[in-house]
Amino acid sequence: MKLNIQSNISLKAFNTFGIEEKTNFLIEVNDNETLTEIFKNDIFKENFFVLGAGSNVLFTKAFEGYIIRMTSKGIQSKIDGDDVYVTAQAGEIWNDFVWYCIEHNYAGIENMALIPGTVGASPVQNIGAYGTELMYVFHECQAFDTHTGNFATFKKEDCNFSYRDSIFKTAHKGRFIITQVTYKLSRTAHINTTYGAIEAELAKENITNPSIADIATIVSKIRVEKLPDPSTVGNAGSFFKNPVVTASTFEPLQKEYPTIPHYPMPNNETKLAAGWLIEQCGWKGKEYGQAGVWKNQALVLINRQNATGQEIYNLSEQIISDVANKFGIKLEREVNLL
Numbered sequence: 001m002k003l004n005i006q007s008n009i010s011l012k013a014f015n016t017f018g019i020e021e022k023t024n025f026l027i028e029v030n031d032n033e034t035l036t037e038i039f040k041n042d043i044f045k046e047n048f049f050v051l052g053a054g055s056n057v058l059f060t061k062a063f064e065g066y067i068i069r070m071t072s073k074g075i076q077s078k079i080d081g082d083d084v085y086v087t088a089q090a091g092e093i094w095n096d097f098v099w100y101c102i103e104h105n106y107a108g109i110e111n112m113a114l115i116p117g118t119v120g121a122s123p124v125q126n127i128g129a130y131g132t133e134l135m136y137v138f139h140e141c142q143a144f145d146t147h148t149g150n151f152a153t154f155k156k157e158d159c160n161f162s163y164r165d166s167i168f169k170t171a172h173k174g175r176f177i178i179t180q181v182t183y184k185l186s187r188t189a190h191i192n193t194t195y196g197a198i199e200a201e202l203a204k205e206n207i208t209n210p211s212i213a214d215i216a217t218i219v220s221k222i223r224v225e226k227l228p229d230p231s232t233v234g235n236a237g238s239f240f241k242n243p244v245v246t247a248s249t250f251e252p253l254q255k256e257y258p259t260i261p262h263y264p265m266p267n268n269e270t271k272l273a274a275g276w277l278i279e280q281c282g283w284k285g286k287e288y289g290q291a292g293v294w295k296n297q298a299l300v301l302i303n304r305q306n307a308t309g310q311e312i313y314n315l316s317e318q319i320i321s322d323v324a325n326k327f328g329i330k331l332e333r334e335v336n337l338l
Contacts (some may be wrong), residue, residue, distance in 0.1 A: 003027060003037050005066075014069065015054035016116060018234035019309045023063040030071045030091065032151070032179055035144045038068070044146040049338060050177050052118035053093065056125065056236055057336045060309035070120050072179065075100055079187070085139055087182040090120025094127075102213050107189040108137040111198075113216035114223045116230065116237055120178040123154075124168040125334075126161045130219050131195040135161035139184040143168075143176035152176065163271070164241050164334060191215060197222050226297045234303030235294065239316060240274045240331045253327065274323075274331055275299035281322040288315040313337065 009026040012018055027043075029035055038044060047065030051057065072089040075097065084106050088097050098113045111132040121127075123141050127134050140155050154176075160167040168176060189212050193199050201218045202210055210218075228235050245253075250270040254260055257280075261273040278284065278298040285295040290307035292315075294300035301312055320331050 001033060001037055003034070003041060009067075011054075011059055011063065011067070014051060014067070015057055015059060016230035016234065016236055017054075017058060017303050017307075017309070017312065018230075019059045019303065019307070019312075021059040021062050021309065023065070023067045025066045026069060027066060028069045028071045029177075030073070032144070035177060035179070036149065039144075039146065039149040048146075049336075050120075052090070052121045053116060055116035055230070056121065056334065057338060058236065058309050058312055059338050060313050061338075063338055068177065070118065070177070070179075077104070077106070082187050084185050084187055085182055086185055087180055088119040089180050090118060090178050092119040093117075094119055094122060098216060101183075101185060102216055105187060105189075105212070106185040107187070107212045108132075108185040109183065110212040110216040111192055111195070111219055114220040119181050123159060123161075123166055123178060123181060126164055126166050128164070130198060130222070131192045133161075133163075135159070137183045137185060139182040141178050141181040143178045146175055146177060151179070163244060163265075227300055228294055228296075228302060233294075234307070235300050236335050238274075238299045238334055239301045240278070240299060240319075241334050242271050242274045243277075243329050243331060244269050244271050245329065246270075249329070272329070277323050277327055277329065277331070278319055281319070281326055283319055283322070288318070291315045293319075309338075 006026040009023055010020065011023055012020045027038060043066055048068055049063065051067050051069045071091040073091055074089040075092065077084055077086045086101060086106055094117050095114050097119055098109050101109055111130040112127060115127050115129055122134050123138060138156050140153055143152050143154060145152055191210055193202065198218055201222060207214055227237060244265055247268050261276050263271040265271050275298045283293045284298040286293050287304060289311050290305050291312045292302050292304045294302050301315060316333060324330050
């Protein structure tokens with residue numbers, strides 16, 4: 001097959017920040033054969049970056065190399081008793097996949113409704129929201145090895161999942177391209193309302209016996225109220241990770257700030273709310289040239305109008321510095337910087 005390689009392409013439509021940068025080359029991948037052909041043409045020996053929905057990336061300059069954009073579609077399911085194994089291609093939009101599962105009464109991912117991005121990116125980031133994480137429903141994924149040209153299968157135990165992290169961001173960063181993901185869901189719903197805002201919204205709506213569709217609808221409502229719509233305000237959702245700290249770091253902070261939001265984690269560690277830390281430094285709703293911090297959620301950086309990626313990066317640097325100076329905690333970015 002002959003590759004369709006596009007040249008000198010604007011990336012503005014391919015990143016949710018709406019940053020106007022260009023790439024030398026763009027290849028859209030809608031089947032496995034295209035990846036094999038890219039390998040045969042030695043393109044993986046060049047500089048390349050794999051792009052899904054562009055919802056977790058900040059382009060700070062023109063990309064010198066190849067953007068490999070995953071566009072493959074398709075969903076299949078296999079029922080085994082109460083379990084159902086649902087396999088989705090990498091290019092499926094995550095929220096569309098969530099609602100496909102809800103419509104078929106496959107439970108387990110309803111709390112992750114409206115997370116931006118594609119299926120292929122979900123294991124890389126170990127996405128999560130409102131009381132659940134991908135690793136709880138992940139079964140396996142197929143990935144293309146850009147070093148050997150072969151396809152490999154990764155089981156849950158192979159992926160080293162942790163908070164917003166996986167082997168695809170560490171030891172295998174940049175090597176494997178996820179082509180499809182299989183999730184182990186359930187035909188029996190186990191409703192998770194542990195996240196306080198969900199219970200509050202359910203009470204407001206007078207829903208006492210929620211379905212998985214109810215949970216997804218409530219979660220979507222909460223997200224819309226907190227987060228800007230990328231189609232009108234450029235953003236990448238949560239820009240920073242919530243920091244996880246040791247007891248020796250947390251205890252003095254709690255003494256000084258008794259109301260600091262915190263969540264217990266394994267190994268006697270504590271997760272803090274990055275948005276709260278940023279807000280205490282006075283950044284919520286603040287403008288920074290053409291960039292800014294969202295008025296309803298300090299964790300979200302925005303493109304107010306025509307910000308450059310460098311301008312948003314500079315804003316993030318200032319926020320990191322201010323939080324470190326006030327709390328002694330160094331925030332980590334969740335987005336990929338290019």
